Amino acid sequence: MISASFTHVHGLTSFLYLDEAFADLSGITKMDTLGRQIRSQVLRNTGIPVRVGIAHTKTLAKLANHTAKRLQAQTGGVVNICDPMKRDWVLRNTDVAEVWGVGRKMKQHLDGMGIKTAMDLAKTDPWTLRKNFSVVIEKTARELAGTPCPELDEPDPPKQEICCSRMFGQRLKELPPIKEAVATYMQRATEKLRAQNSLCKKIRVSIRTGMFNLEEAKYANGVVIDLPYPTDDVRLLTKVAVDALDCVFRPGFNYSKAEVLLLNLCQPGEYTDDLFATSQPVEATKVMSVLDQINQRWGKGTLRTASVPANPTWAMRRELMSQSYTTRLDQLWKVSCC
Template identity: 65%
Template structure:
């Protein structure tokens, strides 16, 4: 029986946030674009033609003149649009690969082992299909391991004109040529600090890391870096994760659209963040036993008094009940709130997460009411059908004046009927 050689593909959307904005603004096809963080704070995404002029993380208020001088268009983050476009891309890819691992909002690994025909041709078909059906350009890297597929994808986008956006390095000769051409910092999981430590050992290219002794790498760094080195040599150590592991913590944190001094608007914000965190909690089927609530003032204005504090609140039993978690977060807020400060941010962190059946309840403790699961299920079903916030706790406002400042946001072209894309007059 013939052994099936492993084959992975990494499909990564090019400048995803910026590309989503361009899909519905074809007039910006040749205009550089940057996308800003919450409250239009700093740059979190750049189109390829904006990268020479703007660095990631630069504050918007400092670079407005630079953007204007170079004709760069800025957009506020439109997460509803980006999430919907991501789902469309992933749905297309799922129809062309036997198994898919959605790694992030803009990239996915596909298991192509045993697929007939040319995998490079399949990669080009994936790229063409996604572009035709969504307008989003992607790069495709194909290799015998996930780490090499990441590297092949990097090469596909770096040398787009020569590669056409698709690179297959399953051939050892092509693989080794690429490893010699790329710096070790280009390897998946090798950050700046680790790059510096590897350079001290004379490891400066991806090829150097692939040729390094695995046991020495493991002893000096970690088993993770050892697996990376082995994967670069073509030994598959990472499998495809069809279902991501449940998160051990769930956080919802936002900057307010303006400074808040009074307790009640901060309480509204905390309730809103807690409700969103509970949606994520139920989406992964987990229960929460502890909630941490924290607030802080702005930390960079020397004229403003500084204050930051947080507290952990214990819940009576593991739960996914939005109402109970909001109540606990509100109680915690009263413990950390101080008058006389202008608060800029609040955070709700769900801790001690467990799956149902992973804990033994106390015989004499308060138990989770049986009706909670039905109530939360109905609320999630209504919101899934009619839109988030259709049914919500009374403590969560609809249009608060402290909401995020997004003055440059594009329309919700795919998620709101009143903002659908219009063509023609």
Template identity: 65%
Template sequence: MAEQVLALVDCNSFYASCERVFRPDLAHTPIVVLSNNDGCVIARSAEAKLLGIKMGEPYFQIRDKLRRHGILAFSSNYALYGDMSQRVMTTLEGMVPAIEVYSIDEAFADLTGMPGDMEALGRAMRARVLRWTGIPVGVGIATTKTLAKLANHSAKRWQRQTGGVVDLRDPDRRDKVLKVTDVSEVWGIGRRMTEHLAEMNIRTALDLAQADAWTLRQKFSVVVEKTARELRGTPCLELEEATPPKQEICCSRMFGKRLRELPPIREAVATYAARACEKLRAQQSMCKRVRVSIRTGMFNPDEPKFAKGVVVELPYPTDDTRLISKAAADGLELIYREGFAFSKAELLLLDLRQRGEFTDDLFAVTQPEASERVMGVMDAINARWGRGTLRPGGVPEEPDWGMRREMISQSYTTRLDQLWPVKAE
């Protein structure tokens, strides 16, 4: 049986790279991307990192610093990022037998049994993704997921020397990298675990790989034991080609401004319910409970504080946006209080199961077939003509409570009126 070979392909500064694809004039300009409502930094280009911009810094605190250094800030454009991610993943799928999409900007690729030089294949993957999508990536190759993650980290850490591709299948090369890598850089080892490992004099990735697996399991968990085994080259984590259905679906946003009246908050909750139900139907699940919650801002000492949530039981398992939106609105009526300036609402779909997994009695009420047909038609129309083309009446097209995104770029690939213009010379 052929030895398992995996590659982790990770996009470099993904959000910032997406902003550059259709703006070649920004190729060497430092860029940061901001969170919802232009709150804080969630992505930085390499140039911005070198200028000392940190993840999570509030935009209002560093606005002058960005201006002084010529750093360009963008509001988050998730429609663009999601579409560019899909293009990257589709490109990878055409080059390898199977991939596992791990996040919006990275995927594990199965290279087991593929002929030729693996490092050359990694360079070919990197070149094709850049040529077809404009997104630069790093490629880490190894025999386990944890080592592939570490190889990818090394490819970015020493990009000039490695050309963005590192193969750690060779034991000697693997141990050299493990020796110079802090244990905190290992996939799944957080800050608190790093402190606990330091008490055992485990400070590098090589120390963790050489530690006794049974002791790690007894002192910490089976997860840490598996991590150590994977660092030695023993596969413990399988490639998951199909993403398992989520057990909960959450949709939550900060409002673009404080809301005091119930009607606009009701609109926001209806909007979040519609989006959550789209995700619910996409994974072929049904929902039995809905939790809706609202809260004020928690950090302004001059504002009164209030936060409350409620769980609403649905009459039967459903994926019908109309029923779930009504339940959320009913819950909102119960928890809303006058006199507060609300900053955020959250909708959580609970008790999710696949169709046929709910085992009610013979006479229990079930979702009508007409509901399934209506939701199917709505999803088909929105899939063809764009999200929001057909939506519940309580969901506004352009709400005044929506997110502040004053520096958002064009969508380029997802809206006909924002396609990239090309001028003939």
């Protein structure tokens, strides 16, 4: 299900609800037509039937979607309640328990106040609801009355740390396969780093044995390395991380896990160097851009550092992993005809 919000439609904001996502669109006038087009395209491309709800607030949009599901035969799966008369009909004919954010216990409290339907909740004094319950119920009531309260989800701020850690598919006793694993984890960590347009000033590399097998000797160690300059270059980061393993690896142990942690992240231009400090070469930035473009177009791992194996023997066990029926040609369903 997808949800979109439409602004500047007859001077009001309207939301189109289709599953659990909301999108802000401007200048849409034929909202019913758009809703049916989206529903038809999703069905045609995925085979999944969906319902579309359109309203002036997110809560009303979800309520419209519920109505489209409940009255599928009459509505064709698309309900637009931007019109006040249609909105009021839906509110009067919807139990308060069907409202977004009203759970079973909350319904019991609302029943005690005589609030039985969504219309009752929309007409209840918001400040009374806030005093007796919470600001969430207050906002719900305001949204049912047609006043948008929650903003659309803002993009997450850049992470301050990025970690990539996996258990090995089998215990490792030698250093070379552990170095392959750390190089592989660094490849993934730097992809996340560049995706949020950040640079890394420091990394931590650690390895450990299994901690729950009483018959195995226990060992864990890690090292923090300062980088010569803030960077997102996977080649430099991989070399530093792999070389650091020489300091923490101890022979005679059965290692079960490695971890790569990128620390002291910053955005370009957020750090101040001294006059003689080095910085990441422009050529390295261009190489990383080309690397990401190729992998985005042709799939992850199409281009990778030479220390990252294509089919590692130490990889995490995935015998019970669900098949990628819709994204991998080699994993399509096989149907036998008798």
